[in-house]
Amino acid sequence: MAASYDLVAIGTGTAAKIVVMRAQAANWRVAIIDSRPFGGTCALRGCDPKKMMIQGAKALDHAHRMQGKGVEGEVRIDWAELLRFKREFTDPVPEKHQAMFSDKGIDTYHGQARFTGPNRLEVEDQVLEAQHILIATGAEPATLGIPGEEHLIDNEQFLELATLPPRIALVGGGYIAAEFSHLAARAGAQVTVLQHGERMLKPFDPDLVDWLMESFRDQGIDVRTQTNVDAIEKTASGYRVRTSSNGETGTVDVDLVVHAAGRKPALKALNLEAAGIETEKGRLSLNEHLQSTSNPAVYAAGDAAQVGPPLTPVSSHDAKVVAANLIDGKRSTPNYKGVPSVAFTIPPIASAGLDEAQAREQGLKFRVSSQHTHNWFTARQAAEPVYGFKIFIEEETDKVLGAHLVGPNVDEVINVFALAIRHGLTTTDLNTTMFAYPTGASDIGSML
């Protein structure tokens, strides 16, 4: 006999959690399924554990930068201790989620969900029927299609390494490569980044990325751009990564090779055909309400939908849109204006709103305010040589269109710009706001 629900959500990450809690609050009969421990990527394998470990690297980096400026003595990373610190947060997550769902009367299922009909799922040997089904299965590392791919470890395995090997290669040059290389280098590893694009961190402003590269060089991180990874071979002592760059072949010998080459919606195990759920190029075909174009019972949110950028605040925004559509009977659409994003390098790099190419494509008339400000007080008090900004401001309205920042505190300051962009604040609004001094935000007036 099938268990019957108003809503079944597949996934227990940011997106699924928000939708099921809202449905439960509306007295819907709800179930949630996960094939992995409950909690999703951000809490267990992504943002949060990564940030806890980067705190150690930040502390070490700051102590090093302050040497000869009133701070003395050697500081080093104890990887095992850092791992323990991280687990203080991650270990209780699955049980807390289980308890939170059970307390609310949400039925929980552990196992891989598989569609067997338009409104029907199987989890292990249990059958579930639902009026509505949410696909919030997140993303998984993209398949690279290269020989030796099986030797790659992923983000989860990297953040669980018992010891950090001395030589590490990262395949890819985006968020994961940038953050993990900064962490691993501070923890004493020799790190090589193999990026097939022209530069690292493509979603960020090219000039700011250039300024940030100084921090990669300072750490001895070997960044090889325009470099393709062609194969990974097991050797007696580790791995040999075969590369090609502008027609030249090369090799890198390391102890560990990490996948940092992008993530794709996790849809393979769902047996979507059985429910008539169409996909296009590996993505769900969705209408503007995040509803399947071919099965109206099905909605998607977050990394599984990948309509907006695959980031936690976007998963949470998508979930609110889906909840409004499902539960409140609205016809909401997502609005990704001013999504803030940070790569937690040391120092961090951040952006919100339009980049230069997008502003031009939209035919907007704008001025650019940009400076490399390593001599400003904010940089000097943190003994941080990398600090700079680029802000796009609409000529006619004086509204901030896009903000791009690199340097100390920008992971927080970007949120002020995100607010300004999303709510159409002008440079006058920002200039007439008092910001506590001396903080990162107190530089905003001088950036406009």
Ligand SMILES: Cc1cc2nc3c(=O)[nH]c(=O)nc-3n(C[C@H](O)[C@H](O)[C@H](O)COP(=O)(O)OP(=O)(O)OC[C@H]3O[C@@H](n4cnc5c(N)ncnc54)[C@H](O)[C@@H]3O)c2cc1C
């Ligand atoms: C290393 C790393 C660091 C990151 N850092 C940041 C950051 O600092 N800031 C930020 O904004 N974003 C960050 N992200 C991105 C962020 O983690 C994701 O955008 C977000 O977690 C997506 O949430 P979600 O709910 O869509 O999916 P997820 O949290 O991935 O949840 C999907 C769940 O579905 C389950 N599932 C999948 N298939 C099935 C199935 N067939 N049956 C049952 N269950 C299934 C999975 O086990 C998983 O628990 C990071 C990602 C990574 C990998």
Ligand SMILES: NC(=O)c1ccc[n+]([C@@H]2O[C@H](COP(=O)([O-])OP(=O)(O)OC[C@H]3O[C@@H](n4cnc5c(N)ncnc54)[C@H](O)[C@@H]3O)[C@@H](O)[C@H]2O)c1
């Ligand atoms: N701080 C954050 O918000 C944060 C941190 C980590 C991850 N994430 C999310 O997770 C997603 C996945 O992260 P990611 O770093 O794996 O992907 P990414 O999309 O940020 O970067 C992947 C990079 O790998 C390169 N690449 C792809 N195939 C390659 C190959 N065969 N050889 C060499 N280079 C190759 C691409 O050119 C690209 O620059 C991101 O898109 C991001 O949304 C976010």
